[in-house]
Amino acid sequence: MNNIALGRYIPLNSPIxxxxxxxxxIGLILMxxxxxxxxxxxxxxxxxxxxFILTLLAKLKLSFLWRSMKPMLFMLVFLLVINLxxxxxxxxxxxxxxxxxxxxxxxxxxxxxVRLMLMIVLTTxxxxxxxxxxxxxxxxxxxxxxxxxxxxxxxxxxxxxIALRFIPTLIEETQRIMKAQxxxxxxxxxxSFKEKVMAILSLIVPLFVSAFQHADDLANAMEARGYVxxxxxxxxxxxxxxxxxxxxxxxxxxxxxxxxxxAWVL
Amino acid sequence: MExxxxxDLCFAYDxxxxxxxxxxxTVEAGSYTTIIGHNGSGKSTIAKLxxxxxxxxxxxxxxxxLPLNEANIYEIRNRVGIVFQNPDNQFIGASVAxxxxxxxxxxxxxxxxMQAIIEDYAQRVxxxxxxxxxxxxxxxxxxxxxxxxxxLAMQPQMIIFDEATSMLDPQGKAExxxxxxxxxxxxxxxxxxxxxxxxxxxxxxxxxxxxxGRVVLxxxxxxxxxxxxxxxxxxxxIPFALKFRHELEKNGVSIHAGTTMEGMVAELCRLRSKS
Amino acid sequence: xxxxxxxxxHEYHPDTxxxxxxxxxxxxxxxxxxxxAIIGSTGSGKSTLVQHxxxLLLPSGGSVTVLDRTITAGDKPKQLKELRxxxxxxFQFPEYQLFEETVAQDIAFGPKxxxxxxxxxxxKAREMLAFVGLEESHLxxxxxxxxxxxxxxxxxxxxLAMDPDVLVLDEPAAGLDPQGAKEMxxxxxxxxxxxxxTVLIVTHDMEHVLRYCDDVVVxxxxxxxxxxxxxxxFRDTELxxxxxxxPPAVIRLREALCANGFVLSDQLLEMEELAAAVAxxxxxxx
Numbered sequence: 001m002n003n004i005a006l007g008r009y010i011p012l013n014s015p016i017x018x019x020x021x022x023x024x025x026i027g028l029i030l031m032x033x034x035x036x037x038x039x040x041x042x043x044x045x046x047x048x049x050x051x052f053i054l055t056l057l058a059k060l061k062l063s064f065l066w067r068s069m070k071p072m073l074f075m076l077v078f079l080l081v082i083n084l085x086x087x088x089x090x091x092x093x094x095x096x097x098x099x100x101x102x103x104x105x106x107x108x109x110x111x112x113x114v115r116l117m118l119m120i121v122l123t124t125x126x127x128x129x130x131x132x133x134x135x136x137x138x139x140x141x142x143x144x145x146x147x148x149x150x151x152x153x154x155x156x157x158x159x160x161x162i163a164l165r166f167i168p169t170l171i172e173e174t175q176r177i178m179k180a181q182x183x184x185x186x187x188x189x190x191x192s193f194k195e196k197v198m199a200i201l202s203l204i205v206p207l208f209v210s211a212f213q214h215a216d217d218l219a220n221a222m223e224a225r226g227y228v229x230x231x232x233x234x235x236x237x238x239x240x241x242x243x244x245x246x247x248x249x250x251x252x253x254x255x256x257x258x259x260x261x262x263a264w265v266l
Numbered sequence: 267m268e269x270x271x272x273x274d275l276c277f278a279y280d281x282x283x284x285x286x287x288x289x290x291x292t293v294e295a296g297s298y299t300t301i302i303g304h305n306g307s308g309k310s311t312i313a314k315l316x317x318x319x320x321x322x323x324x325x326x327x328x329x330x331x332l333p334l335n336e337a338n339i340y341e342i343r344n345r346v347g348i349v350f351q352n353p354d355n356q357f358i359g360a361s362v363a364x365x366x367x368x369x370x371x372x373x374x375x376x377x378x379x380m381q382a383i384i385e386d387y388a389q390r391v392x393x394x395x396x397x398x399x400x401x402x403x404x405x406x407x408x409x410x411x412x413x414x415x416x417x418l419a420m421q422p423q424m425i426i427f428d429e430a431t432s433m434l435d436p437q438g439k440a441e442x443x444x445x446x447x448x449x450x451x452x453x454x455x456x457x458x459x460x461x462x463x464x465x466x467x468x469x470x471x472x473x474x475x476x477x478x479g480r481v482v483l484x485x486x487x488x489x490x491x492x493x494x495x496x497x498x499x500x501x502x503x504i505p506f507a508l509k510f511r512h513e514l515e516k517n518g519v520s521i522h523a524g525t526t527m528e529g530m531v532a533e534l535c536r537l538r539s540k541s
Numbered sequence: 542x543x544x545x546x547x548x549x550x551h552e553y554h555p556d557t558x559x560x561x562x563x564x565x566x567x568x569x570x571x572x573x574x575x576x577x578a579i580i581g582s583t584g585s586g587k588s589t590l591v592q593h594x595x596x597l598l599l600p601s602g603g604s605v606t607v608l609d610r611t612i613t614a615g616d617k618p619k620q621l622k623e624l625r626x627x628x629x630x631x632f633q634f635p636e637y638q639l640f641e642e643t644v645a646q647d648i649a650f651g652p653k654x655x656x657x658x659x660x661x662x663x664x665k666a667r668e669m670l671a672f673v674g675l676e677e678s679h680l681x682x683x684x685x686x687x688x689x690x691x692x693x694x695x696x697x698x699x700x701l702a703m704d705p706d707v708l709v710l711d712e713p714a715a716g717l718d719p720q721g722a723k724e725m726x727x728x729x730x731x732x733x734x735x736x737x738x739t740v741l742i743v744t745h746d747m748e749h750v751l752r753y754c755d756d757v758v759v760x761x762x763x764x765x766x767x768x769x770x771x772x773x774x775f776r777d778t779e780l781x782x783x784x785x786x787x788p789p790a791v792i793r794l795r796e797a798l799c800a801n802g803f804v805l806s807d808q809l810l811e812m813e814e815l816a817a818a819v820a821x822x823x824x825x826x827x
Binding site for chain 2: 582690719745785787790794798802803812816820822
């Protein structure tokens with residue numbers, strides 16, 4: 001469990017870590033848009049360079065980025081293969097068995113790979129440099145204006161932060177229940193289908209029971225400390241946009257606009 | 267002056283199995299009151315009823331003369347804090363500071379005033395060096411300290427400890443018990459402690475004994491703990507000092523010490539030097 | 542055959558930044574047929590230690606021998622079922638492992654996994670439910686309807702139904718009221734004395750250690766710092782203080798009296814003996 005890199009916060013002291021979470025969320029959205037603008041190979045080079053500079057600024061190691069990409073690798077390869085065989089544009093280059101491969105397919109496939117990799121790296125930069133709680137606060141503030149149309153921004157943020165808070169607890173509990181059931185002869189790897197179903201039930205039922213227990217206790221603790229869902233609350237952690245935040249956003253906007261221009265010219 | 271008055275309280279989750287049956291008692295302001303009874307005797311249910319987390323079928327509760335009802339429930343929760351049993355399940359924030367802040371946010375304390383308050387209360391429970399720590403990095407005892415700080419920061423007049431030490435290891439138990447004593451000694455807080463620790467009961471000002479949802483004994487521990495046969499029948503512990511006193515009597519020494527170990531030692535020393 | 546650990550070490554998350562050496566060079570022998578307490582503060586490594594007994598955790602270094610099975614570091618042992626059947630491990634708060642529709646089915650779950658037929662397993666469930674002190678009428682009830690203490694008993698019955706030779710219990714009395722804890726401990730004493738099971742109890746409760754256990758093993762920071770019979774262990778008050786262990790009430794009282802000028806032998810571990818000695822001392826002065 002501790003080897004998963006995707007989505008993990010890395011406590012470092014970098015300029016990206018110190019940015020306001022809202023800057024990072026909006027920046028991510030702008031960059032994502034930029035990635036999807038078809039501005040040819042030069043466009044990708046531009047965005048790629050920007051992303052590369054970002055990872056340097058965030059002090060993230062290449063090995064870490066590679067590990068966060070690993071779980072997505074299978075999907076990436078799968079998409080590639082499908083795409084390679086299905087697209088029939090451009091010149092016919094060669095055939096693999098009965099499958100003809102076209103030049104268009106190769107280029108498109110490469111574009112897809114680059115896009116996906118850039119997206120994964122960008123998302124990783126966001127989650128690796130932003131504490132989950134800050135991310136939640138950022139989302140809450142960004143959703144704030146939508147309260148007018150009855151989007152429960154605060155409640156959503158509260159739910160996310162509580163879910164994040166209890167993930168380690170539930171992981172720990174899962175491991176404990178697995179061990180307890182293994183001591184009762186449960187074997188998740190071997191056994192018939194029926195035995196496997198029982199094995200999974202013996203894990204899931206206790207996990208649900210304890211999750212509900214946590215929820216019940218937590219609700220009591222929150223209410224006892226004066227929490228009323230739809231009542232106005234103040235907030236301890238305040239987000240403050242600084243000059244560097246506006247600068248970062250400006251760069252992201254410029255980048256996106258540049259790509260749109262390039263796409264338009266093409 | 268009475269802080270809490272409970273009168274003829276009845277509660278059941280399902281009508282055929284009553285959990286609380288016409289319970290009445292009063293708690294004096296500033297006192298250290300203990301509630302004991304075996305598991306399932308209704309102790310925790312009473313705690314939840316007192317802060318309105320459960321609604322009684324009948325009976326009344328007053329806090330400083332203010333009746334507990336729909337209209338007053340938030341006012342009463344402002345005045346009464348509670349610390350629960352499971353350290354994990356009451357840690358709401360992502361860090362120590364965030365958790366202490368939770369109640370302040372609910373009370374709409376201004377954001378810029380919070381930092382000072384959080385630091386102050388973290389200091390009082392000895393957690394000032396852990397403000398940014400996440401709950402997974404803390405021991406059970408430390409989490410309970412944070413829970414206590416979170417409750418204290420809301421400046422309640424009374425705190426209920428609902429078996430707050432029962433899931434802790436001996437060090438954690440000792441830490442939290444000492445902290446509770448200290449908090450009680452410092453201010454004019456009323457403390458209600460729901461506990462299995464008979465030695466804690468022996469040191470308290472007032473004890474209420476529950477059995478099957480009823481109050482069966484109610485009074486000063488020096489008096490209540492004399493009802494040994496009754497306590498055994500109720501599946502409760504007897505303080506060690508009391509058991510030891512009986513052993514001494516068997517050996518022809520009768521002494522008039524209280525129910526605490528300290529009292530026993532003092533009395534034995536007095537006897538020894540006198541002779 | 543005793544349970545032996547030879548130079549056993551265990552490291553969590555090896556080769557990662559989170560690597561943590563929980564046990565370091567454990568040499569230990571636990572006598573067969575005894576009731577042994579395993580004590581140590583939270584995080585000392587005692588839970589890690591006992592999880593090697595049924596190969597839930599495998600040694601990073603050294604070896605462990607339980608019954609006639611030796612597991613050495615680097616092994617990828619197969620056929621662990623036999624070992625897991627013979628070493629019953631009860632985790633802390635075992636009530637959280639209940640999941641079946643009825644109490645009978647839940648108790649029978651373990652035995653069935655270890656190859657017992659449905660009928661045999663259900664018969665065993667009936668027998669064990671009685672053994673842990675619950676009425677037969679509970680058999681067809683849902684385990685989730687029971688009280689906390691009853692759930693705990695059902696969960697323990699589920700392990701006993703596997704008929705293990707060695708029973709390992711991680712804080713079996715945690716969270717129970719004093720009476721419930723006493724009954725629980727009596728159950729293990731009965732298993733040990735009458736059914737000759739080797740019983741290992743991980744506990745923080747020194748009163749239980751003094752009253753019920755034959756031997757004591759002390760784990761501290763991943764090392765074994767003491768193995769002794771209970772009486773010897775509690776005589777070493779210096780070690781108790783060093784380990785920040787709060788001694789049983791008898792010893793606390795004796796120490797408090799000694800600090801106030803009483804002369805009392807450190808052999809006194811029973812309340813009755815201490816009372817007699819104290820009475821003597823007081824009367825002697827008269």
